[in-house]
Amino acid sequence: MPHYVYIETVGCQMNVLDSEMVVASLRQHGYQLVDSVDQADTILFNTCSVRQHAEDKIYSALGQLRRHKQRYPEKIIGVLGCMAQKDQRLIFERAPYVDLVVGPGQLQQTAELIEQARAGGGRQLAVSLGRRDGPVEQIRRSHETFDPLRDPTMRPTPFQAYLRIQIGCDKFCTYCVVPMTRGPEQGRPPEDILAEARLLADQGCKEITLLGQTVNSYRYHSGGRTTRLADLLVALHDIAGIQRLKFVTNYPQDMTAELLQTVRGLPRCSRYLHVPLQSGSNRILRSMKRGYTVEDYREMMARIREFLPGAAVSSDFIVGFCGETEDEFQQSMQMVRECRFKSSFVFKYSERPGTKAAELLPDDVPEDVKRRRNQELLALQDAVSEEDNQQFLGRTVEVLVEGPSRAAEKRGEDGDGLQLTGRTMCDRIVVFPGTRRLVGEILPVTIYDCTAHTLIGEVAAAQAGPELVGLSTPLPLAGKA
Numbered sequence: 001m002p003h004y005v006y007i008e009t010v011g012c013q014m015n016v017l018d019s020e021m022v023v024a025s026l027r028q029h030g031y032q033l034v035d036s037v038d039q040a041d042t043i044l045f046n047t048c049s050v051r052q053h054a055e056d057k058i059y060s061a062l063g064q065l066r067r068h069k070q071r072y073p074e075k076i077i078g079v080l081g082c083m084a085q086k087d088q089r090l091i092f093e094r095a096p097y098v099d100l101v102v103g104p105g106q107l108q109q110t111a112e113l114i115e116q117a118r119a120g121g122g123r124q125l126a127v128s129l130g131r132r133d134g135p136v137e138q139i140r141r142s143h144e145t146f147d148p149l150r151d152p153t154m155r156p157t158p159f160q161a162y163l164r165i166q167i168g169c170d171k172f173c174t175y176c177v178v179p180m181t182r183g184p185e186q187g188r189p190p191e192d193i194l195a196e197a198r199l200l201a202d203q204g205c206k207e208i209t210l211l212g213q214t215v216n217s218y219r220y221h222s223g224g225r226t227t228r229l230a231d232l233l234v235a236l237h238d239i240a241g242i243q244r245l246k247f248v249t250n251y252p253q254d255m256t257a258e259l260l261q262t263v264r265g266l267p268r269c270s271r272y273l274h275v276p277l278q279s280g281s282n283r284i285l286r287s288m289k290r291g292y293t294v295e296d297y298r299e300m301m302a303r304i305r306e307f308l309p310g311a312a313v314s315s316d317f318i319v320g321f322c323g324e325t326e327d328e329f330q331q332s333m334q335m336v337r338e339c340r341f342k343s344s345f346v347f348k349y350s351e352r353p354g355t356k357a358a359e360l361l362p363d364d365v366p367e368d369v370k371r372r373r374n375q376e377l378l379a380l381q382d383a384v385s386e387e388d389n390q391q392f393l394g395r396t397v398e399v400l401v402e403g404p405s406r407a408a409e410k411r412g413e414d415g416d417g418l419q420l421t422g423r424t425m426c427d428r429i430v431v432f433p434g435t436r437r438l439v440g441e442i443l444p445v446t447i448y449d450c451t452a453h454t455l456i457g458e459v460a461a462a463q464a465g466p467e468l469v470g471l472s473t474p475l476p477l478a479g480k481a
């Protein structure tokens with residue numbers, strides 16, 4: 001009998017990828033993906049624990065299913081991902097009608113666990129060992145990476161894909177729950193990564209984004225050889241069909257000259273680096289245990305500017321971390337002015353159980369102060385972004401067309417003059433008029449206007465010579481070339 005699965009995903013790109021894998025595996029077990037709870041016989045939430053707010057949203061969504069489950073007791077409800085690992089049995093206590101709780105390291109078992117629950121096997125719990133629950137090797141093995149299958153239909157576009165190169169994190173920043181939920185840092189074997197990239201290229205993928213919590217710390221030791229991110233980039237760069245390579249998220253201390261030099265030599269490597277600074281104050285960075293100073297970060301920025309002039313750098317900031325004074329917050333503001341980030345993600349500090357900060361440092365910055373600092377930092381970043389976007393006016397940039405813009409989708413537009421959206425090599429969003437046929441192509445677009453978050457332009461092909469028109473012709477796909 002066919003089954004119907006509905007999956008809701010919150011959180012980071014890692015979760016988006018995990019959901020893609022779970023759906024691919026369920027399809028192999030005869031499931032079809034549906035887009036509403038009502039159509040589904042299996043309802044899954046792939047969850048995030050990085051901030052309290054993300055968890056509240058999931059618990060509230062689960063609360064709304066209480067009635068649904070009473071009416072349809074045969075439906076299976078599952079909680080997957082980071083919150084499953086963090087809260088474990090607590091989820092069954094708070095929502096007794098949940099049938100399965102599956103951590104990020106056990107996702108490969110999802111189909112089987114659903115079957116067991118459906119067959120009357122009761123509640124299913126599959127999670128990894130905690131970071132203090134045994135010998136390191138055993139803990140590592142309990143966090144298994146799950147990357148055997150790809151499901152192109154789950155991706156936002158068929159020509160863009162995430163590729164995991166690393167799981168877990170060993171940095172133990174004092175505020176962060178990730179080392180607990182995703183376990184020890186482990187690099188995937190390079191041959192697996194390359195094989196997956198070739199498969200993606202065969203499926204028509206043009207842009208691959210390599211994923212890791214600290215992606216540039218990637219290392220894989222085997223047979224006396226160490227493979228680093230730079231080596232992977234070189235190998236991936238040669239795969240026919242792959243036209244853009246990105247990697248997120250970077251850790252400042254591992255942004256080496258060697259890596260930057262390698263990127264400089266690889267034209268298909270994106271000139272965009274997301275390297276979270278988190279705070280502009282050395283005292284706060286120390287109490288976050290980030291492992292670098294503001295001076296180290298400045299040196300890294302200088303290295304980036306030297307090796308990759310014109311590269312876009314973006315950051316994350318946490319405002320209102322334990323004991324953050326107004327002066328320390330102003331130091332974060334100062335770093336936004338100084339580093340001129342392309343964009344910044346700003347988060348109000350959220351205390352996470354199980355972290356060092358929750359154990360040792362009081363969450364003492366009032367909520368309204370956090371909110372005000374959040375708005376102030378975002379407003380400053382917007383002003384910087386808008387000013388820096390001006391440099392693109394009159395310039396022609398290469399854009400990978402992702403699809404109709406959200407506004408166009410909402411208005412139900414189609415045909416000629418459809419508003420399309422895409423990204424430049426340095427990850428700037430560009431909107432311009434076109435037609436649906438252009439989706440998935442890499443096109444030259446001339447910019448005539450901008451806001452803080454968007455460049456606005458027109459396809460340059462019509463005015464340009466034949467060589468630019470040629471650019472808009474899709475390259476043959478790998479494997480078919």
Ligand code: 5AD
Nearest residue numbers: 050175176276316317347348349350
């Ligand atoms: N509170 C607020 N923000 C956090 N982040 C991680 N943990 C927390 C927390 N406890 C932010 C960091 C990280 C991003 C993914 O989420 O800025 O870079």
Ligand code: SF4
Nearest residue numbers: 169171172173176178
């Ligand atoms: Fe969390 Fe720090 Fe690891 Fe990033 S580097 S995932 S913030 S512990």
